[in-house]
Amino acid sequence: MVRRSTERPEALGTFSDLIDRGEVAARIDAELAGTDDHLAGVPSPFGDGRATDRLLAEVRKLVA
Numbered sequence: 001m002v003r004r005s006t007e008r009p010e011a012l013g014t015f016s017d018l019i020d021r022g023e024v025a026a027r028i029d030a031e032l033a034g035t036d037d038h039l040a041g042v043p044s045p046f047g048d049g050r051a052t053d054r055l056l057a058e059v060r061k062l063v064a
Helices: 021-032 035-040 051-063
Strands: none
Touching: none
């Protein structure tokens, strides 16, 4: 997604008009195509996403 605001308003009337935002977005989409498939096989450094379930199971054991 292309930002609709900037911290550098002086740039708005200069070079930003030289690029085709649609073309830039299309190129980014094309370069990222297949990235999800590639990353699906990479183990997450943050675990398996099941920590809450495991913690809840342990808490239930303690209070049961």
